Amino acid sequence: MEENNPPSLSAKFKHSFAYPTVKERMPSIVARVADTAFRSKSWIKEKYGEDGSHDLKSLAGCVSKLRNEMMTGKVLVPIHDGRSDVQLWNDYLKEVTERDGEEPAWFISPWLYVECYMYRRIQEGVEKCHVLHKFDVFMEQKQKALLDSAQAILILLNYLMTVVNDLDSGETTNTHKLFKQLMQISLWGNKCDLSISGGQDNAQTSCPLDQVNKLREFVLRDDLEQVWQHLSCKAPCRVDIVLDNAGFELVTDLCLAEFLMSAKLASSVHLHAKAFPWFVSDVTKDDLDYTFQHFMQNNSMAMDMFVKRWKERLEDGSWTFEVHEFWTSPFPYCDMKKYMPDLYTELGNSSLIIFKGDLNYRKLVGDRNWPTTTPFEESLCGFHPAPLCALRTLKADLVTGLEEGQAEKVKKQDKHWMINGNWAVAVYCEKIVQ
Template sequence: MLFSYFSPPIDDFDIFKELKDQNFFESQESIIALCTHLQDLMKTIEDLDENQLKNEFFKVLQISLWGNKCDLSLSGGKTISQKINLINSLEDLKPFILVNDMEHLWSLLSNCKKKRGKASITRVDIVLDNSGFELVTDLVLADLLLSSKLATEIHFYGKTIPWFVSDTTLHDFNWVIEQLKHSNHKWVSKCGVDWENHIRMGRWVYLDHMFWTLPHEFSAMPHVAPDLYATLQKAHLILFKGDLNYRKLTGDRRWEFTIPFHEALNGFHPAPICSIRTLKAEVQVGLQPGQGEQLTASVPNWLTIGKYGIFQFDGPL
């Protein structure tokens, strides 16, 4: 935040940029595999039946989840790139999803799609976490939502300033799309071109707000940033990516593992929400009785190593 008080060119200096860029470039093989999968899917997406689309939706959701492992804050600033093809690893990773509310997400969005008239919209908001490979997985998810008509508009929220190591800023968002657009790989380039077009046409909207870098838990948002809260209330679904967003959702308290997610949100309910995170902090709610204790007995540091993940939903069922 200090640099923002200076004049150009130092006013938007990002001390973490080199590490973010390194993460992106070292993950190229995985990015190619992911973009190729998406472009293959786009060729047949209109012909998929409901179960096939649901399976593809779940697959891309899981890719976005495990992309959250690429977090420079977990590594003490050392780059963590994605060097395996996540698409081929999803079945092996399923046992490590501790809370899996993907069915709720499908039910909500598929019902919105069925009820939506020609003039209405379905808006999904994504509160971003890390730039680099994880951001690419989030953009793939956003593209699938649009192409499948599960959503008609996506709002992305990033940070106003370089803040927590690899957090996404507007510069990162535009930079990643520009890098993809100019890739030598045709399907990677196609993704970049398509995503730039989504922005130009207003189907994708990038927003930031200083609240995301203030020291408040999200339950304070209606009082501290009522304009942001009012904006979020217009969404049909809000996806909160990553660990720090989860900590702020739950007030970063040492809750009992079985406390319901709805209760831990402490009144923060602007719209249906879902936390998509790999666990890297000592807070987790909404587990089954005994689940947390069993994990502690077998893997003492399970809360902080990024090995486990959740899709945790709060909203009308």
């Protein structure tokens, strides 16, 4: 990425995505959707009869049309289905056209918008179904990723069980150290992202506790001490976690939320998820339910303990699991106050918002071509409903808040450092200086 003057709010930003390239990754995701539909024929026909078969043909046709438009570089067309966000998407399509003086098209328009649009179009195909209108086209991949991470999850939960039991009995005095450890586990859980791998298998198979120590040198910016200082002064308080991936990462986030509650750092935790399948592996309510179901089916004391505990937290309201259509919109977060003021106001009630993952980070900084040394708080472009922290492994070629010369040094060590998920940041912004 060439470093230049800080971009204006309307500046276009086109990712290079050298590894893998955009034109390889995105069509492969669409192709896997078509493959999933084909392989689901038997059980769908058995469950839904001819209505299910008809829906699959309709879905396959929508996906085929989408892939053709993508491969031939067509302009983006309006969305037509029954979701409540249709007008929002189509109005924004007009707004982008008027702003840029041309209709958005595949691989030439600002990539944040185009990539989000692709997933919305996939969902359009599902929404047009009669009996499969709640079908998750990425479900099989997400569930496999969870099952393939079973050993790492069990190790983590057994460890957390010991931590929580010590906290409950008042035997723990190293809350500070444990906070940083659980935050780092949540950070590196973000490596398990199916969208960056084109939907290919990407599970956590190594011990997450060992991984934290080995990967510490790959955290390019670590503001966790500042986060601790802020949170420990406010505790117990409301903490919000804007979730990213299902599977192993979701479990790490639930473990973090449990620690915050058990350590009395948080009085409540608000978990924010997607309203429909998004970026292959992003969390939906069905993914949370499947995770709990998986725990209940295993002969594990730790899994049994935590699934009961977490269900109770959701029932008594100390945890809330929330969806909002903003999280599946094409907007950068600096536009939240304009388009979704209700969500911005609600987030303002939090003492700390933790944003997980690459897409949330891209939306925080507007997906713009910032110099890497741009202060993180500046790249937020005024978005600051409350103090916030971003835990992100780098999978897109942009990052802010680095020291002078740091990017050049890392590039010599790893030429794909911005996009391969091997490097990370844990950045914090307590306030925006106007």
